[in-house]
Amino acid sequence: MAETLKKRHSIARIELANITKQYPGCLANDSVSLTLMPGEIHALLGENGAGKSTLVKTIYGVVAPDSGDILWDGKAVEIKSPSKARELGIGMVFQHFSLFETLTVSQNIELCLSKTQLTSIGNLSHKISELSTKYGLNVDPSRYVHSLSIGERQRVEIMRCLVQSVKLLILDEPTSVLTPQEVSGLFVVLRTLAKEGCSILFISHKLHEVTEICQQATILRAGKVIATCEPARETPATIAKMMVGELAEQDAGYSKKEGHHTLFTVSALNLTTKQPFGTSLKNINFELKAGEILGIAGVAGNGQDELMAIISGEDERNTGHALSLEEQSIGQLSAGQRRKLGMAYVPEERLGRGAVPDMSLTENTLLTHSQGFIKKGLVQWQPLKAYANKLIVQYKVKCHGEFSEAKSLSGGNLQKFIMGREIGQNPKVLICAHPTWGVDVGAALAIHQALLALRDQGAAILLVSEDIDELFLLADRMAAVCDGHLSPVVKTADTSIDQIGQWMAGTFISTPAHHTEETTA
Amino acid sequence: MMRIQARTEPSSLMKVASPLIAIVCTLLFGCILFSALNKNPFEALHVLLIAPLSDMYNVGEMLVKMGPLLLCAVGLSLCYRANMWNIGAEGQLLAGALGGSVVALTFIDSESVFVLPCALLAGIVSGMLWAAIPTFLKLRFNSNLILTTIMFNYIGLYLLIWAVNGPLRDPDGYGFPESALFSEAATLPTLFDGSRIHLGILFAILSAFIGWFVLTKTHLGFQIRVFGADEPAAKYAGFNSKKLSWFVMLFSGALAGLAGVSEVTGPIGQLVPNVSPGYGYSAIIVAYLGRLHPLGAIVAAIFLAVLYMGGDLAQIQMGIPVAVVGMFQGVLLFFLLACDFFIRNRLIFNKQATH
Known part of the structure; x- marks a missing residue:
């Protein structure tokens, strides 16, 4: 009723009616309908695999729906390709940016414009500067992209849409790569855009953001619209309930612990990056204690990958005394030797690093867990299979069996398997990168509880994550990285999202004296 | 477009x-x-592929060619599984032939039962040495293994030609570039009277089963497979890439060396300049045709050996x-x-x- 009423006032910017898309073995969108008015900020919510990406790809012309209609400004259209979508005035900012690092901002923007667009714009740099001031984007057209922060790159992506006079802007998890302060900056831009009449479709996992900025929300589960709501009238908890049922409530309020003795130390670690646009580590110091989770927050690309690689030993450079385990220096040991001493590691990339895609789960168990399954150089396949089955049952890994290839598992299930495999070795120290990135709420709950159980057994856990809520949920102590510097380490109870957010942006770097004082304390 | x-x-x-x-x-x-060459294509294919299997003599000759192909291919399968692009089986084979010949010729007057094992061992060690140098260069200086192993094929070939023209030339051989015929004690026994099927063919089949066993049953073989399938995962797991590289290269060198020494102490019976009609190169095809699986290599080696035999027959019978x-x-x-x-x-x- 409400919808028909709205239509009388004005014509919807875009209206999706009964969009259905069937993939082999998976009904990605099941008769999904969605209406966006001009100037409306609309949230699209749902777990991983709920069908959000398929739906936005349909709008952006990447995916052709099997059935259903799309009305644009009240007229039926067929969006056959992204260029057709752009012609209509649909712009999209993907989660992973598609910018050339070695080109300038204006060159990057120029690349995606057609000749007619370019001639109608005239001086592109002028136009960029003009739009930049108008919307407070703060984008300098002459700067090279590799010199920009992640937040700035995102604004370049948005600028790219604005230059093409966008009427509908789709943002796929735009805030997952931003510091809290950058998020508020983005919201200012989005609100200005909306005021101008631009419709915004906003995909996010972070529900408090949705309640803050969105006027309407559509919630998908298993390809179907299961609810629509006005986020302003809801709380994050009630929306979470709509998304996943009762699970979300369980995953909260874990008690904090204090570590016992120091197990693992990083002292005065300096390391030049090997990657052309990587981040060098600058005087990193911290201690990891038995029975605690130390969380490291930070926006991706601020030295986390380099830090993880040097701690795990995958970066084979000898760091000597900079790393020590139980007062024994391990910087000279290989990754395999460090594992033998009781270190385990859950990498960010599950498929292709944490697990071999074409190998069975049994073989992937053997990848890091060989102790007890090798006799005189021969693999004891039978006990290994039994153990793999045990892991599958214990961690509720959804798969056909131990013979399933790793690549046949969903991201969340593979992550549960990898987590189980690493925890099953009873590590003294577990290094864990982005454990629930892209994992649905149910699997995240299981992973959180497994990590806490390991902590309570007395293991020391280093948790590197971009998800600040997750860090506050799990970590007993916290720090942040920015540009290869590590902030002071503080108890989670003594800090705030605001402080960690500022540290993620690097506010601690200018006071190095203060820095060393705090970390050694 | x-x-x-x-x-x-x-x-x-x-x-x-x-x-x-x-x-x-x-x-x-x-x-x-064949049509373009004005030959009857069906007749040509018959001579090329069916005739080599038509009688016991031909089957025997086919097996004689299969032996070295298979030995080299099993080693290469393991190398390629571990992403070590060893193109040097030919050179390793020639090094094996040369090393074995040195021992066989040094003890040419001996009738001891130890001469043959010593010659075989010398062949194996020479093949390993020839594989070891490019491996060292790769691991130490990150040189391109494909290029260095190809270069070592030529170094091996010219070293062998130099040897048969110089120090190993038969003094009673009227100046032909050949060594003296090996003694009975330094010759591989044949398995059947009247054929040239020799012990080397059993070595080859045995090596295929060993290769299969290593790959599927041992932890080392598992690490090799992980390395080939997903190198970042192997690094993540902390597998020792140098150890694995050395293992596959030395294993492959040993088998190629054995193939070489089996040729000179087997069907050839002396050291000659053309020990191999490119077995080491054809073994690359065998390895891929056998899907880099040591047991698959058996079937593939038979196919290529048939092709070799058929080529000889086609030349004789049809002038191809x-x-x-x-x-x-x-x-x-x-x-x-x-x-x-x-x-x-x-x-x-x-x-x-x-x-």
Whole structure:
């Protein structure tokens, strides 16, 4: 009723009616309908695999729906390709940016414009500067992209849409790569855009953001619209309930612990990056204690990958005394030797690093867990299979069996398997990168509880994550990285999202004296 | 316009069928080629592929050619599984032939039962040494293994030619570039009277089973497979890449060396300049045709050996140049790689809508 009423006032910017898309073995969108008015900020919510990406790809012309209609400004259209979508005035900012690092901002923007667009714009740099001031984007057209922060790159992506006079802007998890302060900056831009009449479709996992900025929300589960709501009238908890049922409530309020003795130390670690646009580590110091989770927050690309690689030993450079385990220096040991001493590691990339895609789960168990399954150089396949089955049952890994290839598992299930495999070795120290990135709420709950159980057994856990809520949920102590510097380490109870957010942006770097004082304390 | 797109799910049926499709394509190509040469294509293919298996003598000769192909291919299968692109089986084979010959000729007057084992061992060690140098260069200086192993093929060949023209030349051989015939004690026993099937062929089949055992049953073999399938995962797991590289290269060198010494102490019986008609290179095709599986290499080695035999017969019976064999091998590898490419990718024509 409400919808028909709205239509009388004005014509919807875009209206999706009964969009259905069937993939082999998976009904990605099941008769999904969605209406966006001009100037409306609309949230699209749902777990991983709920069908959000398929739906936005349909709008952006990447995916052709099997059935259903799309009305644009009240007229039926067929969006056959992204260029057709752009012609209509649909712009999209993907989660992973598609910018050339070695080109300038204006060159990057120029690349995606057609000749007619370019001639109608005239001086592109002028136009960029003009739009930049108008919307407070703060984008300098002459700067090279590799010199920009992640937040700035995102604004370049948005600028790219604005230059093409966008009427509908789709943002796929735009805030997952931003510091809290950058998020508020983005919201200012989005609100200005909306005021101008631009419709915004906003995909996010972070529900408090949705309640803050969105006027309407559509919630998908298993390809179907299961609810629509006005986020302003809801709380994050009630929306979470709509998304996943009762699970979300369980995953909260874990008690904090204090570590016992120091197990693992990083002292005065300096390391030049090997990657052309990587981040060098600058005087990193911290201690990891038995029975605690130390969380490291930070926006991706601020030295986390380099830090993880040097701690795990995958970066084979000898760091000597900079790393020590139980007062024994391990910087000279290989990754395999460090594992033998009781270190385990859950990498960010599950498929292709944490697990071999074409190998069975049994073989992937053997990848890091060989102790007890090798006799005189021969693999004891039978006990290994039994153990793999045990892991599958214990961690509720959804798969056909131990013979399933790793690549046949969903991201969340593979992550549960990898987590189980690493925890099953009873590590003294577990290094864990982005454990629930892209994992649905149910699997995240299981992973959180497994990590806490390991902590309570007395293991020391280093948790590197971009998800600040997750860090506050799990970590007993916290720090942040920015540009290869590590902030002071503080108890989670003594800090705030605001402080960690500022540290993620690097506010601690200018006071190095203060820095060393705090970390050694 | 067309472009290439990766398939999301390569067909597992096609992975097995690909060698067969490649063989069929090669045969079709052969028909066209022979027609162009004004030969009856069916007769030519018969001589090339069926005649070598028509009587026991020919089967025996085929097995004699299969032996060195298989020995080299098993080693190469392991190397390629571990992403070590060893193209040097030919050189390692020649080094093995040379090393074994030195021992056989040094003890040419001895009748001891230890001469043959010593010669075989010398061949194996020489092959390992010839594989060790490029391996060292790769691990120490990150040199390109493909290039260095190819270079060592030529160094091995010219070293052998120098030896048969110099220090190892038969003093009573009227100046021909050949060594003296080896003594009975330094000759591999034949398995059947009247044929040239020798112990080396058993070594080859045994090596295929050892290779299979290593790959599927041992932890070392598992690490090799992980290395080949997913190097970042191997690094993540902390596998020792140097140890694995050394193992596969030395294993491959040892088998190629054994192949070489088995040739000179077996069917040839002396050191000659042309010990190998390119077995070490053909073994690359055998390894791929056998899907880098040591047991698959047995079947593939038989096929290539038939082709070698057939080439000889075709030259004698039909006057087809022996270079046709090389061409067949090359075309076979080409089709095999093409089939593998289309298992993983497909062509998209721009007119079609993309999904």
